[in-house]
Amino acid sequence: MALDIFIMSDQPETCRQCGTRTEFADFSRGKQIHECSNCYFTYWLEDGTVPCVNCSSTDVMEDVFDGLLNDIPSVWCKSCGTLYHRDEDIILGNIAPTYVLGKSYE
Known part of the structure; x- marks a missing residue:
């Protein structure tokens, strides 16, 4: 622990x-x-990266689903697949980290 x-x-x-x-x-x-x-x-503080609200990973991408989420400022975690609202830390869903928008991120 x-x-x-x-x-x-x-x-x-x-x-x-x-x-x-x-x-x-x-x-x-x-x-x-x-x-x-x-x-x-x-x-x-080191680089200004916002960590994932689910797993605290800094391997995240902002606004990956920009057109699909009606311009909600979103962050997608490449480690655990959590998709969340950038400003309010509200989890929007989970999308498999292996395949997003036609690109593999493994």
């Missing part, structure tokens, strides 16, 4: 979603994670 360790950063970060300055950081997965205390938007 993984132990979650939460460390308050000594320099506030600005949330990339809502612009709020916050000091919350989580180092539990070996990478520094930023979570906004205002809107709870979460992303990896």
Whole structure:
């Protein structure tokens, strides 16, 4: 079982979603994670990647299904196949990671 360790950063970060300055950081997965205390938007600090809401993988693609989802800002995880709303972390469904839109991602 993984132990979650939460460390308050000594320099506030600005949330990339809502612009709020916050000091919350989580180092539990070996990478520094930023979570906004205002809107709870979460992303990896190193590269700004938003991790998968299901498996925390950073192997994700944004807006893969742009025309099919009525322009909902979506993220698809290549690791577990979870399709979710980019801004609200709502899971929209699961699509097999092996075959998406005529392309193999294995």
